[in-house]
Amino acid sequence: MINSYGFxxxxxxxxxxxxxxxxxxxxxxxxSILFExxxxxxxxxxxxxxxxxxxKGGIGHAIQGTLIIVGLTSIIGIPxxxxxxxxxxxxxxxxxxxxxxxxxxxxxxxxxxxVGITAYALIFNILGSSKWAFSTLTGAVALSFIMIxxxxxxxxxxxxxxxxxxxEASLALGAHKWRTTLSxxxxxxxxxxxxxxxxxxxxxxxxxxxxxxxxxxxxxxxRGLNGRIAALPLEIWTNSLQPYPEAQAQxxxxxxxxxxxxxxxxxxxxxxxxRE
Amino acid sequence: MTTLAQENITTKPSQVFxxxxxxxxxxxxxxxxxxxxxxxxxxxxxxxxxxxxxxIIGPSGCGxxxxxxxxxxxxxxxxxxxxxxxxxxDGKNIYDRRIDPVQIRRRVGMVFQKxxxxxxxxxxxxxxxxxxxxxxxxxxxxxEVVKRSLEQVTLWDEVKDDLKKPGTSISGGxxxxxxxxxxxxxxxxxxxxxxxxxxxxxxxxAKIEKLxxxxxxxxxxxxxxxxxxxxxxxxxxxxxxxxxELIEFGETGQIFExxxxxxxxxxxTGEFG
Ligand SMILES: Nc1ncnc2c1ncn2[C@@H]1O[C@H](COP(=O)(O)OP(=O)(O)OP(=O)(O)O)[C@@H](O)[C@H]1O
Ligand SMILES: [Mg+2]
Numbered sequence: 001m002i003n004s005y006g007f008x009x010x011x012x013x014x015x016x017x018x019x020x021x022x023x024x025x026x027x028x029x030x031x032s033i034l035f036e037x038x039x040x041x042x043x044x045x046x047x048x049x050x051x052x053x054x055x056k057g058g059i060g061h062a063i064q065g066t067l068i069i070v071g072l073t074s075i076i077g078i079p080x081x082x083x084x085x086x087x088x089x090x091x092x093x094x095x096x097x098x099x100x101x102x103x104x105x106x107x108x109x110x111x112x113x114x115v116g117i118t119a120y121a122l123i124f125n126i127l128g129s130s131k132w133a134f135s136t137l138t139g140a141v142a143l144s145f146i147m148i149x150x151x152x153x154x155x156x157x158x159x160x161x162x163x164x165x166x167x168e169a170s171l172a173l174g175a176h177k178w179r180t181t182l183s184x185x186x187x188x189x190x191x192x193x194x195x196x197x198x199x200x201x202x203x204x205x206x207x208x209x210x211x212x213x214x215x216x217x218x219x220x221x222x223r224g225l226n227g228r229i230a231a232l233p234l235e236i237w238t239n240s241l242q243p244y245p246e247a248q249a250q251x252x253x254x255x256x257x258x259x260x261x262x263x264x265x266x267x268x269x270x271x272x273x274x275r276e
Numbered sequence: 277m278t279t280l281a282q283e284n285i286t287t288k289p290s291q292v293f294x295x296x297x298x299x300x301x302x303x304x305x306x307x308x309x310x311x312x313x314x315x316x317x318x319x320x321x322x323x324x325x326x327x328x329x330x331x332i333i334g335p336s337g338c339g340x341x342x343x344x345x346x347x348x349x350x351x352x353x354x355x356x357x358x359x360x361x362x363x364x365x366d367g368k369n370i371y372d373r374r375i376d377p378v379q380i381r382r383r384v385g386m387v388f389q390k391x392x393x394x395x396x397x398x399x400x401x402x403x404x405x406x407x408x409x410x411x412x413x414x415x416x417x418x419x420e421v422v423k424r425s426l427e428q429v430t431l432w433d434e435v436k437d438d439l440k441k442p443g444t445s446i447s448g449g450x451x452x453x454x455x456x457x458x459x460x461x462x463x464x465x466x467x468x469x470x471x472x473x474x475x476x477x478x479x480x481x482a483k484i485e486k487l488x489x490x491x492x493x494x495x496x497x498x499x500x501x502x503x504x505x506x507x508x509x510x511x512x513x514x515x516x517x518x519x520x521e522l523i524e525f526g527e528t529g530q531i532f533e534x535x536x537x538x539x540x541x542x543x544x545t546g547e548f549g
Contacts, residue, residue, distance in 0.1 A: 093355055165392040169455070172350060173462060174382030175409035183409055187396040 041256025054219035062235035072140035077147035085155025107149035116213030139215035143204040150200040158192025202265035208233035232258040301326040301496040307361035331511035348384040349377040385459035391451035393443030402443035406462040425457040449480025469499040
């Protein structure tokens with residue numbers, strides 16, 4: 001006969017083991033990717049590799065490209081995203097708001113290759129020539145289509161957490177609604193906003209598909225908003241398709257750098273939200 | 277409760293016609309209010325005299341807060357809220373179409389049930405918030421206004437070395453006095469208080485009550501309270517509300533010692549509430 005206490009202890013054990021196994025299954029691929037990338041990428045790292053362009057065997061142009069394109073995307077995406085979130089949370093008290101919110105949530109999950117094609121078609125039709133269609137600008141527009149819905153949503157969600165009593169306190173002092181939003185509501189949720197922005201930046205920094213359709217990659221440093229430009233994800237992609245071992249090795253190096261950038265952003269998110 | 281409701285129909289004095297009271301600082305005339313389809317206030321009329329404290333008492337849910345929030349046009353900020361009737365400030369209807377509610381809220385300050393200092397602002401900035409957010413100039417320096425306001429609420433000595441600390445870093449009672457200081461820094465004409473002591477301990481409550489009595493030197497004060505001793509201690513006039521109607525309004529002494537209405541008497545003696 002089974003001792004019931006012993007049996008329950010056994011069940012407890014079993015459950016614990018099962019959970020542990022699942023954790024291992026989830027973590028092993030992730031850890032092995034990190035490990036593999038670090039092992040293969042690290043030997044590539046050198047000053048030249050980080051600063052020179054493709055013709056000298058470096059990925060400096062891709063790092064620069066990623067910084068420029070993510071910066072441009074942020075310039076377009078952050079203000080629009082935050083203002084849209086503010087609108088939905090503070091001013092969107094009408095019957096259109098719910099559908100706007102649904103569409104926005106849908107856009108956060110939108111297939112990014114389609115976003116790329118859309119940006120291409122948009123710029124092509126607005127500027128009326130294919131000269132601008134494959135360009136830095138088009139890439140930034142595409143990435144901001146990805147960034148805006150994310151920031152809109154995180155902004156709205158963090159504004160919703162601000163207690164209404166604070167809005168009322170400000171309005172009761174005779175402050176206008178816009179002033180209340182700007183000086184009372186937004187500062188109260190500053191860390192929420194920063195977290196949303198950093199997450200969105202990390203997300204677009206790693207996007208590849210929309211860039212294939214827009215900036216197309218380049219072997220050189222930045223050549224103007226209407227020119228093609230390199231970016232780390234594209235650099236990894238093109239290098240990995242090459243038959244040459246040196247090119248593949250460069251791809252590993254670029255992958256390591258991209259992972260470091262995205263990880264750093266995520267750690268920054270953790271630090272920012274911990275302060276709250 | 278049905279018997280009470282019937283009684284209140286038979287004993288309520290009719291208030292069909294309201295004259296304008298030229299002595300009043302503020303006067304509500306036949307105010308009806310709704311949330312959605314639900315009527316909360318039914319033809320409430322009352323006048324608030326300058327340099328007095330008017331208490332509004334009544335059981336929970338009878339519409340005290342709703343009524344108070346009609347006095348500074350905060351009621352209309354709630355989605356689906358509606359209001360009909362007039363509220364006069366110095367004889368002028370604050371619901372006149374040409375009047376900006378923002379201007380009214382600067383003249384009629386409000387203190388809420390739960391202390392609500394701005395958490396991102398220092399103690400100093402909380403007091404200065406009204407002036408900064410509205411761009412009002414008082415002709416005095418900000419430092420002076422902050423000091424004077426904090427002195428008026430007897431908070432200056434307690435916080436004068438911590439003015440840079442967040443407004444939420446002090447005790448609940450201190451926060452509530454800070455919120456009163458924030459309201460009076462704008463030098464309003466009327467101060468509305470919605471159960472300002474309900475979240476406070478007895479010592480903090482005593483301080484606020486003393487303050488309320490001092491405030492009437494300068495302002496007209498309207499205070500909602502659940503606490504009948506508090507109403508009798510601080511107020512000059514008392515209004516008793518029940519199910520959205522004003523049942524009785526008069527001098528506090530009369531209301532508490534010699535209520536004319538049976539409902540008022542029952543409420544004051546604690547028979548229901
Ligand atoms: N935002 C709102 N939306 C819908 N109904 C509301 C809202 N606020 C209050 N009510 C309703 O209006 C009625 C009056 O509420 P009010 O807050 O004015 O009562 P009160 O007398 O202040 O009560 P208490 O003493 O509990 O504070 C209540 O029945 C309440 O349910
Ligand atoms: Mg109330």
